[in-house]
Amino acid sequence: MAKSPEVKLAVFGRAGVGKSALVVRFLTRRFIWEYDPTLESTYRHQANIDDEAVTMEILDTAGQDDLQLKEGHMRWGDGFIIVYDITDRGSFEEVAPLRTLLEEVKKPKNVPLVLVGNKSDLDHIRQVSTEEGERLAAEMACAFYECSACADEGGAVAEAFHELCREVRRR
Ligand code: GDP
Ligand code: MG
Secondary structure (H helix, E strand, O other), rough: OOOOOOEEEEEEEEOOOOHHHHHHHHHHHOOOOOOOOOOOOOOEEEEOOOEEEEEEEEEEEOOOHHHHHHHHHHHHHHHOOOOOOEEOOOHHHHHHHHHHHHHHOOOOOOOOOEEEEEEEHHHOOOOOHHHHHHHHHHHHOOOEOOOOOOOOOHHHHHHHHHHHHHHHHHO
């Protein structure tokens, strides 16, 4: 039997935007997950996407100030989720530079990417409008999701991860 395809996904974004919360939400809400303690913040996860078994390796990045580390993580990944926090404009402004770096590191390849505006439950202290998120995603030609790691009612978190897998598989 053919081995199920393996997809390496890395989650980027300013510290505090909710990367870890999103990854844990995705892994624990719908699926059984397994944490490999020898790989720091890397999770292995099996899912069925469009009736196809997919094995994901998910890297929850940290230590974002270290450029070499960041570039290493970018070289490792097949697909990327860039997260900002809708209540933190600064985190939104860090998206475009991250994407530029990704393009440089992955050149000449097209980079499978999904943009996520997290903490949508905090709408009352929002600093970035949904339209701004949509516009940025359109500029980057990628899918966009607003979601909440702590109140993921519509399943947008899983949808973002699954869409990224599809995007990787299309390339
Ligand atoms: P990371 O540094 O990007 O990995 O961020 P964390 O996952 O550690 O989250 C940073 C902080 O934001 C923590 O206090 C989380 O509880 C909080 N947080 C993460 N996601 C959400 C969310 O969707 N809504 C709210 N209200 N808080 C969140
Ligand atoms: Mg974290």
